[in-house]
Amino acid sequence: MQRLFPTNGNLNLVDSTIHYYPLFFKGGEADRFFDLLLHTVPWRQDSIKLFGKEYPQPRLTALFGNNGKEYSYSNITMRPHPFTEGLLEMKKKVDFKCKTRFTTCLLNLYRDGKDSNGWHSDNEKELGHNPIIASISLGEERFFHLKHRTCKAQRYKLLLEHGSLLVMSGTTQQYWMHQIPKTSRDLGKRINLTFRLIN
Ligand SMILES: O=C(O)CCC(=O)C(=O)O
Ligand SMILES: [Fe+2]
Numbered sequence: 390m391q392r393l394f395p396t397n398g399n400l401n402l403v404d405s406t407i408h409y410y411p412l413f414f415k416g417g418e419a420d421r422f423f424d425l426l427l428h429t430v431p432w433r434q435d436s437i438k439l440f441g442k443e444y445p446q447p448r449l450t451a452l453f454g455n456n457g458k459e460y461s462y463s464n465i466t467m468r469p470h471p472f473t474e475g476l477l478e479m480k481k482k483v484d485f486k487c488k489t490r491f492t493t494c495l496l497n498l499y500r501d502g503k504d505s506n507g508w509h510s511d512n513e514k515e516l517g518h519n520p521i522i523a524s525i526s527l528g529e530e531r532f533f534h535l536k537h538r539t540c541k542a543q544r545y546k547l548l549l550e551h552g553s554l555l556v557m558s559g560t561t562q563q564y565w566m567h568q569i570p571k572t573s574r575d576l577g578k579r580i581n582l583t584f585r586l587i588n
Contacts, residue, residue, distance in 0.1 A: 406559030
């Protein structure tokens with residue numbers, strides 16, 4: 390798997406539109422949001438059903454939104470909390486950068502290196518065709534893996550840094566899958582926010 394070192398902008402991978410912006414939130418601001426979210430979000434651990442058996446998700450999650458629309462994936466249906474002041478402040482900056490009015494934000498808390506997010510595409514039907522997804526990373530850096538569904542040689546990883554923004558749009562979810570793998574390295578907490586548009 391080839392490591393990418395994106396500086397600012399398009400990753401230029403086939404069949405996709407993926408942009409990476411380091412330091413989208415600068416040091417002090419990113420630290421402030423990390424602490425705020427860690428301590429105020431009502432984090433929960435849901436169970437997912439795989440082949441008829443229940444497993445606790447290997448991370449904590451929460452859903453926020455401004456239109457009451459639910460989000461379902463892996464047999465979980467989440468109902469949104471109303472956005473908080475802090476999340477609205479972040480959303481405003483993300484909306485402006487992406488020229489989009491996001492409705493919903495799914496948050497993930499990776500408590501340590503053992504927490505993870507398995508291979509998937511964000512292709513749930515409520516996201517519509519070719520969805521735009523804006524992903525903010527706060528706290529510990531984690532590798533983000535990308536693999537093309539059919540061109541097996543197309544596999545990459547990049548480090549998602551504190552305060553960074555990754556935007557996936559166009560045909561990305563149709564052709565590519567992504568994951569945050571587990572690692573045996575002794576890592577601290579990471580918070581991820583994925584802004585989504587649900588109509
Ligand atoms: O934690 C991340 O950076 C990715 C999260 C993700 O892929 C998701 O929630 O759909
Ligand atoms: Fe995802």
